[in-house]
Amino acid sequence: MQTHDVQIDGDLVRKRFIDGKPGGAEREWRALQLLAEHAPGLAPSPVEYGTDLVVMSRIEGTPLFLLPAVPEKELVEAVDRLHSAVPRQVLDQVPQRLWPVERIRDQLLAWAGRWQPKNELADQAVREGARWLSGWEPGERGVRPVFGASDGNTANFLWDGVRVRIVDFEESGRSDRATEVAEMAEHVSCWVHGESEVCFELDSAEERRLLECRRLFALLWVFLLKDEGPRNPPGTFMRAVGRALDRLGRPGRGPSSNGAESNGVLLTCGNSLRNTIMGRRAQSPSMQVRPISVGFSAIATGAPSELAFGVFRLLGWQFSPRLADVGSATLYRADPTAFYGRLNTMIKTRVNIGLINDHWDDLLRVAGSLQTGKVRPAELFRYLTGGGTPTPIGRALIELGKLDRSVYLASYFNDELLRRRVNTQLNRQEARHTLARKIFHGQKGELRQKYKEGQEDQLGALGLMTNVCILWNTVYTARALEQIRAEGKKIATADIARLSPLGFEWLNFLGRYNFSLPETVREGNFRPLRIPGQH
Numbered sequence: 001m002q003t004h005d006v007q008i009d010g011d012l013v014r015k016r017f018i019d020g021k022p023g024g025a026e027r028e029w030r031a032l033q034l035l036a037e038h039a040p041g042l043a044p045s046p047v048e049y050g051t052d053l054v055v056m057s058r059i060e061g062t063p064l065f066l067l068p069a070v071p072e073k074e075l076v077e078a079v080d081r082l083h084s085a086v087p088r089q090v091l092d093q094v095p096q097r098l099w100p101v102e103r104i105r106d107q108l109l110a111w112a113g114r115w116q117p118k119n120e121l122a123d124q125a126v127r128e129g130a131r132w133l134s135g136w137e138p139g140e141r142g143v144r145p146v147f148g149a150s151d152g153n154t155a156n157f158l159w160d161g162v163r164v165r166i167v168d169f170e171e172s173g174r175s176d177r178a179t180e181v182a183e184m185a186e187h188v189s190c191w192v193h194g195e196s197e198v199c200f201e202l203d204s205a206e207e208r209r210l211l212e213c214r215r216l217f218a219l220l221w222v223f224l225l226k227d228e229g230p231r232n233p234p235g236t237f238m239r240a241v242g243r244a245l246d247r248l249g250r251p252g253r254g255p256s257s258n259g260a261e262s263n264g265v266l267l268t269c270g271n272s273l274r275n276t277i278m279g280r281r282a283q284s285p286s287m288q289v290r291p292i293s294v295g296f297s298a299i300a301t302g303a304p305s306e307l308a309f310g311v312f313r314l315l316g317w318q319f320s321p322r323l324a325d326v327g328s329a330t331l332y333r334a335d336p337t338a339f340y341g342r343l344n345t346m347i348k349t350r351v352n353i354g355l356i357n358d359h360w361d362d363l364l365r366v367a368g369s370l371q372t373g374k375v376r377p378a379e380l381f382r383y384l385t386g387g388g389t390p391t392p393i394g395r396a397l398i399e400l401g402k403l404d405r406s407v408y409l410a411s412y413f414n415d416e417l418l419r420r421r422v423n424t425q426l427n428r429q430e431a432r433h434t435l436a437r438k439i440f441h442g443q444k445g446e447l448r449q450k451y452k453e454g455q456e457d458q459l460g461a462l463g464l465m466t467n468v469c470i471l472w473n474t475v476y477t478a479r480a481l482e483q484i485r486a487e488g489k490k491i492a493t494a495d496i497a498r499l500s501p502l503g504f505e506w507l508n509f510l511g512r513y514n515f516s517l518p519e520t521v522r523e524g525n526f527r528p529l530r531i532p533g534q535h
Contacts, residue, residue, distance in 0.1 A: 004016060004017045004024070004170065005018050008469050010058075011045065011057060012042065012047060012057065012058060013053055013056050013058045014053065014055050015028065015053070015054045015055075015056065015171070016052055017052040017053075018052075018106030022168060023051070023098070024052075024171075025050075025052050025053060025054050025155045025170075026505055027095075027098065027169060027171065027173060028054045028168075028169045028170045028172070029049040029169055030094070031043070031055050031147075031149070032044060032045070032054070032056055033046050033170030034045035034085070034090070034094070034147065034208065035082070036435075038085040038086050038087070038410065039081050039082065039085035039146060041080065041165070042081055042082060042085070042165055042166060043059075043166050043169070044056035044058065044059050045057040050346075054207065054300075054367050059160075059165050059167070060158070060160055060493055061158025061159050061160040061165060061493055061496060062158065062159050062160075062493045062494065063154060063155040063156075063157065063159075064154040064155075064156060064157045064158075064159060064164070065154040065155060065161060065189050065193065067427065068417070068420050068421055068424045069424050070198070070423055071159055072198050072199070074159070074162075074163055074164045075157060075164050075198060076199065076200060077163075077164070078157065078165065078166060079161065079180075079181075079200070080200075081211065082146075082148070083147065083148065083180065084147065085147060086146075086147040088145065089147055091146075092145075092174075094147065094174045095173050095174065096173050096174050096175070097149060097171060097172065097173035097174065097175045098170075098171040098173065099149040099150065100175075101138045101172065101179055101213060102108045102138060102222060103132050104217075105138070105216065105407045107214070108129065108130075108133055108219055108220060108223065109130060109133050110132065112126050112127075112129065112130040112133070113130075114452070118226065121238070121241050121242070121245065122226070122238075122241045124246050125219070125222055125244045125248070126222065127223070128245070128248045129215075129248060132215065132218070132248060133216075136212065138209070138212070138213075139149035140208075141205050141208070142176070142178050142203075142205035142206045142207075142208055142209030143176040143209070144176055144178070144203075144206060145174060145176055146174075146175055146176060146177045146180060146245040147172070147174065147175070148172060148173065148176075148179070148180040149166055149168065149169055149171075149180070149428040150171040150172050150173060150175055150180065150183065151169075151170075151171055151172075151183070151187075152180075152183040152184035152185070152186070152187030152189070152190060152217075153168070153189050154187070154189040154190055155168075155189060155366075156168040158234075159493070159497070160496065161336035161481070161491075161496025161499065162478060162496055163248065166504040170322070170531075176209070177200075177202070178207075178210040178213055179209070179213050179532070180469050181200050181202070181210060181212030182209075182210050182214040182216070182217055183213070183217050185214055185217075185241070186214050186218050186220075186221060186225075187217070187221075188221055188236065188240065191239075191243070192233065192239070192493075193233075193415070193417045193418075195239060205325070211247075214247055215244075215248060217248040218240070218243045218244040218246075219244050219247075221240040221243070222237075222244050222283075223239055225237040225240045239300065251296060257370060264436075266386075275503055275516070296397065306392065306398045306401035306402050306405055307381065307384065307385065307390075307397055307398050308401065308403055309400075309401035309402075309405040309408070310397035310398060310399075310400040310401030310402075310404065311366075311370070311377070311397065311401075312404070313400060313403075313404040314366065314397070314400065315370060317409070318426075319408070320408065320418075320421075320424050321422070322426050330349060331343065331346060331347045331349075331406045331410070332347065332351045332402040332403060332405075333347045333348075333350055333406075333407045333411060334351050334353055334403060335347070335351070336350060341452040343410075347406070351399050351402050351403050353401045355392075355395060355399050356396050356399050356400050357395045358396070359392060359393050359396035360396075362391065362393045362395060362396070363400070366380065366393065366397070374530075384397060385433050400468055425472040428500075428502070431500060431502040432466065432470075432502055433501070435469060435470075435503075435504050436462055436463075436465055436466045437463050437504050438460050438504050438507075438509060439462060439466060439469065439509060441509055441510070469504065469507060470501045470502065471501075473501040473503060474501040476524075476526075477499055477501065477528075478527070479526060479529060481496065483529055524528075
């Protein structure tokens with residue numbers, strides 16, 4: 001339902017509220033004023049306020065759901081800034097968000113009481129959800145007061161090529177961090193076209209509240225999507241049903257005791273390995289970095305290893321290779337009686353579920369060994385493959401990988417955006433390799449040190465110089481964009497999104513190296529930008 005009408009007039013945006021929602025304009029205006037004072041630049045600037053009308057400055061950018069890849073770091077920075085912007089003494093005077101979790105709970109219970117049977121799974125999700133909601137009291141545990149936009153729609157997060165900024169505050173107010181993160185994680189725009197890894201810092205109490213609120217918002221989307229319209233792809237409602245059932249714990253499996261959920265969302269405790277992989281460490285055991293959703297690992301391969309799919313799934317990751325022989329790929333089924341529509345005749349090979357069950361405890365030990373760093377992945381793969389004859393644990397892991405590979409293939413076939421994201425990430429990796437190869441031009445790019453330590457020194461130096469080039473490109477590209485804007489010229493957001501810090505045409509890798517700094521740089525200033533056509 002349309003809640004407002006937006007008119008763009010040059011550098012101004014006029015937002016008129018047309019749905020009669022009480023207080024929408026007031027909440028929007030209050031949010032813009034607060035953020036203009038405490039987080040300038042994060043949101044539009046307030047210009048004029050009238051009855052059901054808010055006039056604000058226009059900010060340029062591309063909604064996140066239109067991007068081939070989400071700028072995770074900048075998104076987290078924007079949300080963190082929003083949550084921490086308003087001082088506590090000011091925040092205490094701000095009214096609550098329009099829909100607190102208690103109000104959502106009560107509304108869902110009312111809707112559940114009027115639910116008309118739809119299909120077996122949807123009806124089951126509503127029944128199980130109502131049973132849980134009837135006994136759920138949110139309480140104050142895990143509540144870290146923040147100022148929240150209270151709308152997880154990725155259309156409200158705009159990327160201008162440098163930073164993420166936020167619009168649409170008609171439901172904003174005083175909230176808590178776990179609720180706001182949960183609403184974003186479960187919003188249909190965050191998963192309908194695929195997921196990206198986004199990490200926020202939460203303590204253990206907030207993590208518990210996050211899981212409960214994700215369950216709440218997953219159920220909310222079951223009701224909001226029950227009458228599917230043209231805005232979302234066909235099947236979105238049943239995907240929402242599946243997510244709700246996963247949050248509730250499907251019958252026969254029960255809620256996951258460690259928080260890992262079947263759709264690939266990882267929220268496990270003691271997540272030291274993932275924090276290391278992502279390059280972020282928690283400051284204390286009570287403040288862990290928690291990923292909202294699974295990250296992507298992309299490699300080019302003609303025969304993706306089912307063992308790799310199994311290991312990634314065991315750790316809560318999604319292995320996402322670019323497939324060279326996708327036309328001849330094999331799909332597997334777990335249930336011999338299941339009907340897969342047009343694919344039914346293609347999915348004939350069964351997965352050995354019994355083998356997975358028999359070695360499940362061993363597989364959990366494998367995951368624990370990897371998470372704690374007790375064993376290196378390369379050593380583990382050598383052991384599990386047994387020189388061409390996999391061990392029993394290796395065979396169980398391969399069977400698990402067959403399941404995950406089949407799910408991935410189905411998504412890969414059906415989702416063009418997923419294919420584009422995998423290709424984009426792989427192209428980035430290859431571009432970095434190209435830059436590194438350009439830097440390592442001596443000795444034909446070969447490691448010539450005889451000893452392991454010497455080879456590691458060479459690789460360490462190569463990584464350092466590659467990062468130096470990337471940083472230099474990033475800084476001076478940003479300065480060039482600022483200069484162009486200062487001259488009054490407009491830059492298309494789509495053009496900015498295609499800029500890469502991995503170029504090297506302007507870098508000279510050959511000749512004599514002079515490490516003396518110009519006076520300007522020694523004083524902490526930047527080098528002057530070159531004017532095109534001048535040397």
